[in-house]
Amino acid sequence: MGREVLACENLCVGHGGRAIMSDVSFSLEHGRILAVVGPSGCGKSTLMRALSGLDEPVSGRSTLLGQDLAVATAGEREDTLRRLGFLFQGSALFSSLTLRENVELPIREFLSPPRRELRQLAEYKLALVGLSDAMDKLPSEISGGMAKRAALARALALDPEVLFLDEPGAGLDPVTASRMDELILRVREAFGTTIVMVSHEVPSILRTADYCVYLDTDTGRMGAYGPPRDLLTSDAHPRARAFFSQTHRT
Ligand SMILES: Nc1ncnc2c1ncn2[C@@H]1O[C@H](COP(=O)(O)OP(=O)(O)O)[C@@H](O)[C@H]1O
Numbered sequence: 001m002g003r004e005v006l007a008c009e010n011l012c013v014g015h016g017g018r019a020i021m022s023d024v025s026f027s028l029e030h031g032r033i034l035a036v037v038g039p040s041g042c043g044k045s046t047l048m049r050a051l052s053g054l055d056e057p058v059s060g061r062s063t064l065l066g067q068d069l070a071v072a073t074a075g076e077r078e079d080t081l082r083r084l085g086f087l088f089q090g091s092a093l094f095s096s097l098t099l100r101e102n103v104e105l106p107i108r109e110f111l112s113p114p115r116r117e118l119r120q121l122a123e124y125k126l127a128l129v130g131l132s133d134a135m136d137k138l139p140s141e142i143s144g145g146m147a148k149r150a151a152l153a154r155a156l157a158l159d160p161e162v163l164f165l166d167e168p169g170a171g172l173d174p175v176t177a178s179r180m181d182e183l184i185l186r187v188r189e190a191f192g193t194t195i196v197m198v199s200h201e202v203p204s205i206l207r208t209a210d211y212c213v214y215l216d217t218d219t220g221r222m223g224a225y226g227p228p229r230d231l232l233t234s235d236a237h238p239r240a241r242a243f244f245s246q247t248h249r250t
């Protein structure tokens with residue numbers, strides 16, 4: 001513990017060289033859960049893609065699993081990517097594949113284990129998210145909450161050291177969303193996974209996150225960094241506090 005997994009300094013992210021969010025600086029230790037927080041359109045997904053090395057930042061630097069992404073070669077970037085898991089907004093399961101086949105896909109691609117072992121690895125991950133009874137169903141045959149859990153199982157397929165989750169609770173009813181939060185906490189407990197989670201849902205953030213990066217749309221800069229309870233109660237960051245208390249009442 002105490003190992004730094006992710007860090008950035010004056011990171012500026014955007015699209016096509018145009019800045020959306022600047023001054024992002026923080027560091028995250030192994031096994032912690034970080035929430036990237038802020039209103040819709042403020043740049044949360046954009047920041048997540050830059051932090052994970054999927055997209056280049058506009059400027060500034062960040063390190064992930066000890067790799068400085070600004071100077072990494074394509075090969076080094078790929079090696080780092082192999083140690084990450086992703087759940088993108090909207091789950092993005094392959095619609096023609098069963099849940100089991102969806103989870104088997106990354107395992108087959110990277111490890112190509114014997115058939116029986118492949119099945120066992122996929123079944124284990126699906127059992128972990130409570131989908132043992134639905135493994136042979138197609139994505140069209142399951143609920144939104146089940147699809148999110150299946151996407152989480154797929155993100156866990158290769159035992160990632162860092163998990164990037166983009167709005168894991170979006171579109172779920174409050175009960176199903178809170179079940180997803182419990183699952184995220186269980187994953188961290190079971191595997192010690194470091195988790196970066198994009199969210200604009202305050203109850204979920206308060207339940208799961210150790211730290212929060214609050215992105216301030218008014219200034220286009222990181223507005224605050226700290227434990228969510230601190231941001232909810234501190235006078236130091238009025239807009240972060242307003243964001244937390246406004247949605248917290250619902
Ligand atoms: N691929 C893209 N190309 C250009 N602009 C984009 C792209 N993706 C998102 N944007 C813009 O960047 C801003 C931030 O988007 P995003 O990071 O998705 O916000 P959030 O995840 O916080 O809702 C928005 O104004 C959005 O329209």
Ligand SMILES: [Mg+2]
Binds near residue numbers: 046089166
């Ligand atoms: Mg987004």
